[in-house]
Amino acid sequence: MAKNAFSFWQAPPHWLQISSLDCHTGGEPLRIITGGFPKLRGLTVLEQRRDCQQRFDHLRTALMFEPRGHADMYGCIIVPPERANSAFGVLFIHNEGYSTMCGHAMIALAKTAVEAGVVPVTYPVTEFLLDAPCGQIRLFAEIATGNPTDHADQAIGSAAQQNPIQVHRCWFENVPSFVAGTSQYIDVAGIGRVPYQLAYGGAFYAYVDAQAIDLDLSMANHRQIIRYGALIKQQLLADKVSVQHPFSEDLSFLYGVIFTGPAQKPGVYQRNVCIFANGELDRSPTGSGVSGLVALLQQQGRLAPGEKIRIESIVGSEFEVSVKTQTSYGPYDAVIPQVAGTAHVTGQHQFFIDPEDPLAEGFIFR
Numbered sequence: 001m002a003k004n005a006f007s008f009w010q011a012p013p014h015w016l017q018i019s020s021l022d023c024h025t026g027g028e029p030l031r032i033i034t035g036g037f038p039k040l041r042g043l044t045v046l047e048q049r050r051d052c053q054q055r056f057d058h059l060r061t062a063l064m065f066e067p068r069g070h071a072d073m074y075g076c077i078i079v080p081p082e083r084a085n086s087a088f089g090v091l092f093i094h095n096e097g098y099s100t101m102c103g104h105a106m107i108a109l110a111k112t113a114v115e116a117g118v119v120p121v122t123y124p125v126t127e128f129l130l131d132a133p134c135g136q137i138r139l140f141a142e143i144a145t146g147n148p149t150d151h152a153d154q155a156i157g158s159a160a161q162q163n164p165i166q167v168h169r170c171w172f173e174n175v176p177s178f179v180a181g182t183s184q185y186i187d188v189a190g191i192g193r194v195p196y197q198l199a200y201g202g203a204f205y206a207y208v209d210a211q212a213i214d215l216d217l218s219m220a221n222h223r224q225i226i227r228y229g230a231l232i233k234q235q236l237l238a239d240k241v242s243v244q245h246p247f248s249e250d251l252s253f254l255y256g257v258i259f260t261g262p263a264q265k266p267g268v269y270q271r272n273v274c275i276f277a278n279g280e281l282d283r284s285p286t287g288s289g290v291s292g293l294v295a296l297l298q299q300q301g302r303l304a305p306g307e308k309i310r311i312e313s314i315v316g317s318e319f320e321v322s323v324k325t326q327t328s329y330g331p332y333d334a335v336i337p338q339v340a341g342t343a344h345v346t347g348q349h350q351f352f353i354d355p356e357d358p359l360a361e362g363f364i365f366r
Contacts, residue, residue: 101202172347229275
C-alpha cells in the first residue's frame with residue numbers, strides 16, 4: 001500500500017526532536033531515548049542524573065506525562081559510561097523524577113542492545129556491563145535465532161539484515177542487595193496498623209504482606225492497591241522512616257511499597273505488586289523489588305543460594321529470581337540477586353517539542 005500523504009508532514013527545523021525505542025518487560029513500559037536529548041554534564045551517572053534534574057526536568061515530564069505518555073509511563077536516557085569496562089550508562093525517569101535502579105529496564109536493555117548491535121555479540125549468550133545510578137550491573141542476553149557465522153564479525157552499531165539476531169530471554173546480576181529492617185509497624189489512616197520490612201535491591205522498598213491488611217492483589221482491585229501503596233508511602237515519609245545507603249546519600253530514599261501475597265498460578269512462589277514514585281503501579285514483578293525480596297528470603301532461611309523461584313506480577317507476568325552469591329556491603333550481609341525475564345519491542349517514536357505549544361511540558365492526572 002502506498003504511503004498516506006500525512007506521512008510526508010515535516011516538523012519545523014527549530015523544533016526539538018527526540019526519538020525513542022519503546023518496549024515492555026512483563027507489561028511494564030520502557031521508553032528508551034535514542035536521540036535528540038541534550039548532552040548531560042558530569043563524569044558519573046549520578047552527576048548526570050543531578051544535571052538532568054536541574055536543567056532538563058521539563059523534558060522528563062514532556063516524555064513521561066500526557067499527551068506523549070501517561071501517569072504510569074517509564075523511560076530511560078542512555079549516557080556515556082563512567083567505568084572503562086561498561087558499555088554505556090543509563091538514567092531512569094518516571095512520573096515523579098529519577099529512580100536509582102530498574103530491573104525491568106535491564107531486561108529490555110539487554111535485549112535491545114544486542115539486537116541493535118550496541119554491544120558485540122557472542123553466542124549463545126552475550127554478556128556486558130552497564131552503569132546505573134546504583135552501580136555497575138552485569139547483563140546477559142540469550143540469542144534465540146540467527147546463525148553465529150553470519151554475525152561473527154559484526155561491528156558495534158551494525159545490523160545484520162539478512163538474518164537478524166533475536167533475543168528471547170535475558171537476565172541480570174544486580175548490585176548487592178540487603179535487608180534494612182524487619183518486624184516494623186506503622187499506623188496509616190484509612191488502613192490501620194501495617195507491618196512492614198525494609199530492603200534494598202538498587203532502591204529501597206517497604207515490603208507489606210497484603211493478607212495482613214486484607215488487601216486483594218488481583219487486577220480488578222488495582223485502584224485500592226494504588227491507594228494503599230500511596231497512603232503507606234506517604235505515612236512512612238511523614239514519619240521520616242530512615243533508609244540509609246552505606247556509601248551514597250543520593251541513594252538514601254524510600255522509592256516504593258511492595259505488596260506480597262499468594263500466587264495465582266501453580267508453580268509460582270508468590271505475587272509481588274509494587275507501587276512506586278507518585279502512585280505508579282508496576283505491571284512487572286519489579287526487578288529491583290524482587291532483588292530486595294530475595295535478600296529478605298535468604299535472611300529468613302527460605303531461599304538457598306542457587307535456588308530459583310518464580311515471582312508473578314499483577315498481570316501474571318513472571319521473573320525468575322535467585323541468589324547468585326552472598327557477600328557483604330558496608331555493615332550489611334548482602335546477596336547478589338539474579339533476575340531473569342523477557343521483553344518485547346512495541347514501537348519507535350519521533351517526538352516533537354513545539355515551543356508554541358502551551359502543553360509542551362506535559363500534564364498528569366493522578
